[in-house]
Amino acid sequence: MTVELRVAEGWLTVCELDALIPGRGVAALLPDGSQAAVFVDRGGRPYAISNRDPFTGAQVLSRGLVGCCDGRAFVASPLLKQRFDLESGRCLDDDGVAVRTYPVRTAATS
Amino acid sequence: MSNPQTRPALVLVGHGMVGQRYLEALAERGVTATHRITVLCEEPRPAYDRVHLTSYFSGSSPEDLSLTPAGFMAEHGIELHLDDPAVSVDRDARTVTARSGRVFPYDVLVLATGSYPFVPPVPGKDAPGCFVYRTVEDLLAIEAYAKGRTSGAVVGGGLLGLEAAGALQGLGLATRIVEFAPRLMPVQVDEGGGAALLRTIEGMGLTVHTGVGTQEVVADGPGGAVTGMRLSDGTTVPTDLVVFSAGVRPRDQLARDCGLDVGERGGIAVDARCRTSDPRVYAVGECAQAVDGRVYGLVAPGYEMAETAADDLLGRGREFTGADLSTKLKLLGVDVASFGDAHGATEGSLDVVWSDSRSGVYKKLVVSPDGVLLGGVLVGDAESYGLLRPLTGSVPPAAPERLVLPAGIGGAVSLGPASLPDDAVICSCHNVTKKAITACTTLPEVKKCTKAGTGCGSCVKVIGQLLPASTDKGLCGCFPYTRAELYEIVRTLRLTSYDQLLDSHGRDTARGGDGCEVCKPAVGSIIASLAPTIGASGYVLAEEQAALQDTNDHFLANLQRNGSYSVVPRIPGGEITPEKLIVIGEVARDFGLYTKITGGQRIDLFGARVDQLPQIWARLVDAGFESGHAYGKALRTVKSCVGQTWCRYGVQDSVALAIALEMRYRGLRAPHKLKSAVSGCARECAEAQSKDFGVIATANGWNLYVGGNGGATPRHADLLAQDLSDAELVRLIDRFLMFYIRTADRLERTSTWLERLEGGLDHLRDVVVHDSLGLCAELEALMADHVAHYRDEWAETLSDPDRLRRFVSFVNAPGAPDPTVKFVPEREQVKPDLAVLQISPSPTLEPLGGTR
Numbered sequence: 029m030t031v032e033l034r035v036a037e038g039w040l041t042v043c044e045l046d047a048l049i050p051g052r053g054v055a056a057l058l059p060d061g062s063q064a065a066v067f068v069d070r071g072g073r074p075y076a077i078s079n080r081d082p083f084t085g086a087q088v089l090s091r092g093l094v095g096c097c098d099g100r101a102f103v104a105s106p107l108l109k110q111r112f113d114l115e116s117g118r119c120l121d122d123d124g125v126a127v128r129t130y131p132v133r134t135a136a137t138s
Numbered sequence: 139m140s141n142p143q144t145r146p147a148l149v150l151v152g153h154g155m156v157g158q159r160y161l162e163a164l165a166e167r168g169v170t171a172t173h174r175i176t177v178l179c180e181e182p183r184p185a186y187d188r189v190h191l192t193s194y195f196s197g198s199s200p201e202d203l204s205l206t207p208a209g210f211m212a213e214h215g216i217e218l219h220l221d222d223p224a225v226s227v228d229r230d231a232r233t234v235t236a237r238s239g240r241v242f243p244y245d246v247l248v249l250a251t252g253s254y255p256f257v258p259p260v261p262g263k264d265a266p267g268c269f270v271y272r273t274v275e276d277l278l279a280i281e282a283y284a285k286g287r288t289s290g291a292v293v294g295g296g297l298l299g300l301e302a303a304g305a306l307q308g309l310g311l312a313t314r315i316v317e318f319a320p321r322l323m324p325v326q327v328d329e330g331g332g333a334a335l336l337r338t339i340e341g342m343g344l345t346v347h348t349g350v351g352t353q354e355v356v357a358d359g360p361g362g363a364v365t366g367m368r369l370s371d372g373t374t375v376p377t378d379l380v381v382f383s384a385g386v387r388p389r390d391q392l393a394r395d396c397g398l399d400v401g402e403r404g405g406i407a408v409d410a411r412c413r414t415s416d417p418r419v420y421a422v423g424e425c426a427q428a429v430d431g432r433v434y435g436l437v438a439p440g441y442e443m444a445e446t447a448a449d450d451l452l453g454r455g456r457e458f459t460g461a462d463l464s465t466k467l468k469l470l471g472v473d474v475a476s477f478g479d480a481h482g483a484t485e486g487s488l489d490v491v492w493s494d495s496r497s498g499v500y501k502k503l504v505v506s507p508d509g510v511l512l513g514g515v516l517v518g519d520a521e522s523y524g525l526l527r528p529l530t531g532s533v534p535p536a537a538p539e540r541l542v543l544p545a546g547i548g549g550a551v552s553l554g555p556a557s558l559p560d561d562a563v564i565c566s567c568h569n570v571t572k573k574a575i576t577a578c579t580t581l582p583e584v585k586k587c588t589k590a591g592t593g594c595g596s597c598v599k600v601i602g603q604l605l606p607a608s609t610d611k612g613l614c615g616c617f618p619y620t621r622a623e624l625y626e627i628v629r630t631l632r633l634t635s636y637d638q639l640l641d642s643h644g645r646d647t648a649r650g651g652d653g654c655e656v657c658k659p660a661v662g663s664i665i666a667s668l669a670p671t672i673g674a675s676g677y678v679l680a681e682e683q684a685a686l687q688d689t690n691d692h693f694l695a696n697l698q699r700n701g702s703y704s705v706v707p708r709i710p711g712g713e714i715t716p717e718k719l720i721v722i723g724e725v726a727r728d729f730g731l732y733t734k735i736t737g738g739q740r741i742d743l744f745g746a747r748v749d750q751l752p753q754i755w756a757r758l759v760d761a762g763f764e765s766g767h768a769y770g771k772a773l774r775t776v777k778s779c780v781g782q783t784w785c786r787y788g789v790q791d792s793v794a795l796a797i798a799l800e801m802r803y804r805g806l807r808a809p810h811k812l813k814s815a816v817s818g819c820a821r822e823c824a825e826a827q828s829k830d831f832g833v834i835a836t837a838n839g840w841n842l843y844v845g846g847n848g849g850a851t852p853r854h855a856d857l858l859a860q861d862l863s864d865a866e867l868v869r870l871i872d873r874f875l876m877f878y879i880r881t882a883d884r885l886e887r888t889s890t891w892l893e894r895l896e897g898g899l900d901h902l903r904d905v906v907v908h909d910s911l912g913l914c915a916e917l918e919a920l921m922a923d924h925v926a927h928y929r930d931e932w933a934e935t936l937s938d939p940d941r942l943r944r945f946v947s948f949v950n951a952p953g954a955p956d957p958t959v960k961f962v963p964e965r966e967q968v969k970p971d972l973a974v975l976q977i978s979p980s981p982t983l984e985p986l987g988g989t990r
Contacts, residue, residue, distance in 0.1 A: 043949040051652055051685035052692070054949035061957070066949070070637070070652050085197035085972065086701035087958045091689040095654030097615065104655035106689035106697055111655070117208065123585075124187060124205060 031066060033076045034131040035059060042066055045134055048074070053090035053103065055079050064130055065090035067114060069101045075114035076130035081105045082119075089127070148173045149234050149242050151224040151392065152250035156423030156440035158185035158205050160250060161216060163448035170214035176242050177216060178234065180223035181273060184211075189437055191277060192301045195308045197972065200274045227396040229416055246418060248447060249393060249406060253386035253424040253435065258293070262355030267364030267379045271302040272386075280381065284309040287378035291315070291367055293352050294384035295322040300469040302383045303344060307470075314345035314375065316352055316367070318384075326465060326476040330493055331517040334500035338472050338518060341498070347371075355380055388425045388433050401427035410457035412447040420447040430460040438462075438567045464530075464566055466516075466523045472498070473520035478513025478530040479504050487512055492542040501542040509533045519544070524600040525555060528562030528572070555603045564604070565590035565597045575604050613884060614656035616640060616648035621809060621884045625664050634674035636661050636686050655688075660884040662686030663771055666807035667879050670923035677934055678770075678807070679941060690769035693945065694931055695751055700970035702959050703751060704744040705731070706768035707758050708804065711778045711796035711816075712739025721761040729754055732967045738775035738813065740766060745968055747959050749952075752945050755932045764930040767805060771885075773812045776800040777825070781818030781835070790835030792818035795864070799833075802868065803875065805928050809882040809891075812875070827855045830888040831871055836860070840867045844874055844902070845892035853889040856899045859907055869918065873906040876917035 029045040035058050042056045045068065053067040056076075063079035067090075079087045084107045092103040094114070101114040111120040112127055119125035148169075150157055157177065164170050179185075184206035194203065211218045222236045227247065234242045255270035257263050269280050284290065290306040292299050295317030306313040315322070321332025322339070336346055351370035359365045366376045388405040399407040399415040405427030412420050423440035427433050434440065439461035449456040464477035482489055482504045492501045499518035503526070505511055511529050516522065522541065526534075534541060535557045558564070560573040570590035578584045584601055585591050591598045612618040617640075619627065624639070633639045639661060641649045662683055669676040675683065678691055690696050695703035707722065722741055726733045731754075732744040746754055768774060778796035782788030796816040806812070815824040816833040825848075826832025832843040838861040846855025859870055882891040895901060904910040906917075935941050947956040961968035 041950070047943075047949060049685050051658070055947060055956075057948040057951045057954060063948070063956075063958070070650075080199075082198065082202040084699055085199070086699060087956060088689070088697065088701045091692070091697070093655040093658050093686075093688065094652050095616075095658070096648075096652040097654070099651070101652055107699065109655065125202060126204075126207060128201075128208070 029134045029136060031068075031074050032133050032135050033064060033066065039133070039135075041135075042076075045072075045074070051094045053092065053094070055087065055090040063087045063090075065092075065103070066132065067094050067101070067103060069094060069096070069114075073101070074132045074134055075101060076132040077103070077112060077114060077117050078128040080127065081107055081110075082125055082127060083108050083110055145172060145174045146245040147243055148175045148246040148248065149244040150175065150177045150248045150250060151234065152252055152423075152425070153177050153179035153181070153185045153206075153218065153220075154250060154252045154423070155185060155188055155205060155437055156252070156444050157250035159441045160248060160422060160444035160448060161210075161214070163445050164451075165210075165214045167448055167452055169448065169451060170216060173246070175214070175216045177211075177218045178222055178224045178236050178242070179218060179220050181275070182221045183274065184218060184220065186274065188272070191271070191274070192305050192308075194274070194277050195281075195305050203274070224392060227392060227419075229396050229398075229419070232418065244418070246451065247420070249414070249419065249421040249425055250423050250444075251389040251392060251425040253388050253433075255382060256385045256387050257382045258352060258384055260352055260354055262357040262364070263382070265355055265357030265362055265364050267357070267359070268355060269379065269381045271298060271305070271381050271383050277305070280305070280379070281309065283379055284311055288312060289314075289377045290379045290381065291375070291377040292381045292383055293367075294382065295319070295346065295348065296325060296383070296385065297323060297465075297467065297469070298386075299383035300339070302381045303339075304470045306379075306381065307342070307344060311378070312343075312345075314347065314377065315339075316347045316350055316369065318349070318351045320349045322346065322348065323469075323474065326480065327474065327515045327517060328481055328502060330491060330502060331474075331476075331500045331515040334493065334495070334498050334517045335472060335474065337495060338498040339470055342470060344470075347375075386424065386435055388427070390425055393419075393421065393425075401431065401433070403433075405433040408443075410446075410459050411450040412443050412458060413450065420450070422447050428458060428460060432460065434461055434463075436461070436463065436465065441567070442569070462566055464527050466520050472518060473516070475516040475520035475523040475527075476514070477523065477527040478511070480513045480515050482512075484512050490538040490542055492544070494544070499544065503538045503542055505538050509538075511538065524564075524597050525558065527566065528558050528564055532559060532562075555600050564600055572604060575601055579606060581605065612645070613660060614654055616644050616651070616653050616657045618645050619643065621660055621664070622881045624661065625668075625880055628661070628664050628672065629668055632672040634665060634672055635682055636665070637682065656884070658686040659688045659691070659771075660809075662691070663807045663809065667924075668920070670927040671920055676805075676927045676929060677931065679931070679935065693748060693751060694755075694765060694769060694935060695746065696769045698744060698970070700959055700972055701956065702745045702747055702970065704742050704768070705746055705751070705754055705758075706736070706740055706742050706766040707763035708766040708800070709740040709775075710800040710804075711776055711793050713778075713793055713797060718761060718763070721757070721763075725754055725757050730961070730968060732969065736768075736775075739777045740768075740775060742768070745961055745970070747947060747955055748945050749947050749955060752936060752942050756936055759930075759933050759936060765805075765932045767931075770805075771808055771810050773800070773803040773806050773808070773814070775813065776803075777813075777815040777829075779816075779818050779821075779823035781816075785818060787821055788818035788835070789837050790818055790840065792816040792824065792833075792835060795833065795840070795867075796824075798864075799868075799871070802925055803871075805931070806875065806879075806924055808875070808879050810885050810887045812888070828852065829855065831855075831874060833867065839863050842867060842870055842874075845888045845899075847887055847889035851889070853893075856892070858899070858903060870906060872921035873914050873917045874902075876920045877902070877906055877913070880917075 031042045032039040048068040050070045053065045056064045064076045065079040067075045079089050091106045102111045104111045117127040117129040186203040222238045224234045225237050226235045255272050290311035291314045292303045295315045303315050322335045354368040356366040368374045390400045390406045393406040406421035408421050408426045410429045414421050422443040443458050446456045446458040466475035487504050490503045501516050503514040558572050562572045568589040570588045574588050665674050726743050734742050736742050776796040776799045778792045781792035812830045814831050815826040815829045817824040817826045818835045828846045828848045834841045840862045841860045842858045843855035844858045847853045946952040960971035962971045
């Protein structure tokens, strides 16, 4: 199985699903030079959001820890610990802030 | 839902903060389902947070400032036209024409056109180098123009002017402020407050001219660019750019052109329901003149008007009759607050003033002759704003002179929130009373149910004090147990898996889930501390344990603010050979790392990318270095003075002992970091009494001190035992550390743990010296296990290709370095290439571990 995420050019294969440790993330470089943070939760569900921590401007969200709150997965920024909902990109600790999300799927390796 | 074509049409002109708030108010009331809604927006981007515009210079991108949640427009069927402002309204035909030529019919029209910056009509005001400070585009233009230039001036020393001055200074420009009034922030503060503000701002290196007007912008540079300003006092000052920030004016032209009533001094006249002279047309926010004849330039009244207009659409009888102009801000790092009748305009009012020019603090309360608090001004220390503002209109529970004295001075009182009446407004942004807040039990609940604390945030502290102290001692939302209880559970049941622990001992709602960022590292640390005893791998990145570690432990390095890492090799006792020093120097030079000596007698190498860490460590391990665990909640260093060997005062070999202790406890995972030191005589050059465990030599052996701390809350260590032999000392430290690891809370240093420990030092001495609990043999055995099983994490990582695969910047481009990790030169080394100003982290956030 591979993990794919949708960018302007179509579905982009990021890595093998096995390369992801449940509860942790990896960073992916996108064709336009931006960066995505890709995660898989304990149930094996993948998520992708922008890698950029809006509070510091650093590309580090992929290095945060995944948790869940009311059944929804989030990642906590490794820098100042703000949490972001992995589905909506919304910051759980600051209503006015959100990060971009990407459609993501797993696909059988061809 | 009705057919979209037959639904009444609502057109909103303007998509600023108030416009967006109005749309949210419509959505909350279901109006988005009953009306066809079209929004015309002049700017190329949807509504954003203009109040925090300056945070762009501290690293926020325009996207971060956005107030428009992704998908909001689509979800509510709202049509948003960016970059297409309304140019005319035909009230007879009930249509709005946009700049693009498109015509939009309306049944309801809402004007939220905001305001525009006032630029005084001085010669040269349009020269290249002149700017206003209002939109993201203004910021981008200022930033671009400032590149390579050295000085800037702001016309206007009000709230926005000071914001703009802060931005210019942040861009590296020598900045001056020119204010026509005799003081800074003339609207909000009085003369005394202005003087305190002036001194503080001048102290930051800004030049301030007050009581001086701008006569002309001198524009004789290449291409007619700005080179200076001529002031009304006859002087000419040099400047490369000028930002006009001399107030705003309501944008009411559209309304004037279509014959709506406007106020004498501008502003679309509205009634208490925010309707203009045409009942089909509303006006809200800064473009409107409220029923009290004022034009409000603050966001809170604008929000209130948006809610009022939305309610009126549904026939709900809400009214906006005027607003409180109280405000608390941090401008250029200075707290400034003003509330109620700040200028003492009420007849017969009296002032109570505390002014301290040394610390830049000025506080004034305005009271009526019978003691009712009418208002006040606070500069330099606005801590009491959250409590004083809600007391406005009542007689405070303490004499006003005692309320303005600084804390710590005899007679000063600080008010508790308990003294506030139930109907006191705690959150003035959202008009929430104490009663509404105390109906909730947690801060998230308060924010969700009342919106209190989600505006300017100045009331969050008071809200916290109003809520009941939590009786739930659980570590986090996932576990109902304390860290000490989880330690016992893991030890007794020999659990080596976090998931297993969560599923068997987590709260019902958390079982089977992903846990959280609080308990994962805490449980990871417990498993690591107990690893040899419970049969877990002592390697923190082994299998499931890898998913529990904070990023520092996960990459075995310290994350820095730009996403790069720092590297600290262990230098036991601070003793290092010239050969090893040379290796560190060569590695730093070859990888371009910033090098700094730490307070713990070692060397920190900054600026490594994730993908460089293994290459750096391969060289260090080759030269005989091992991990310094600067990244872990673990033993950091055992610092030492040079001791008896060289020092004429020394009575013991402090270096040898420090090395032995550091080698014994290296890699030991604990609830928080552990620091230590050994001094060779009572002169205490190693500062052992500020450490978690410190040792001081005596003529007869060693004295052991515990629970010391430097940092934010310094604590002198307590003497635990005296004149110990080497073996006695080590045995006692073994017991002390293991007892601490077993019983402390997450992120609790030994100092706070000892303060909290029931029975305090005496109890600790009973347990670890006199073995009152019969635990000592077990504590010693645990430490013996740790010592026997220690392995260097970096050597172990380098030997395993699977583990090395994690050290890439990008999973889909393993060889590519992260292009956003950039550096610029400074003092012959490098520093991160960041946006100019620094974001100040909220004090409630947990700091990252230090590197000493």
